[in-house]
Amino acid sequence: MYIERALDIAERYSGLFNHANPADSFVITDDFVSAGRISGAKSVPISRLKIGSFHMVEGKRLQVNSSAERYQRELAYLLSII
Incomplete structure (x- = not known):
């Protein structure tokens, strides 16, 4: 839609x-779900988020999962096409 x-x-x-x-x-691209929310809220690049770590964002406890590695590859791809 x-x-x-x-x-x-x-x-x-x-x-x-x-x-x-x-x-x-x-x-x-993929929706960057929790890693993207954490990255944006904490002003920390996705590449610096530690997989398995927990962060509080807007009162919710979010975990950085292994998909953060896939997001890093997608971000590199997006940079390459700019």
């Missing part, structure tokens, strides 16, 4: 994109 909505908006403003087809400007 979100992707379709984003594509509709991009098509309306297609002149703002470098590609003839605005869909070519989108990159789909």
Whole structure:
């Protein structure tokens, strides 16, 4: 649903994109769930979060799980396409 909505908006403003087809400007990634929330709330890069550690964010106890490693690879990929 979100992707379709984003594509509709991009098509309306297609002149703002470098590609003839605005869909070519989108990159789909995983939702960075707890590691992303912790990283953002604590201003700590995901690469510096220790897997297995717990952090309090907005009154919730969140754990950094092994998916943080996958997120680091995704972030490296996103950096490479900029």
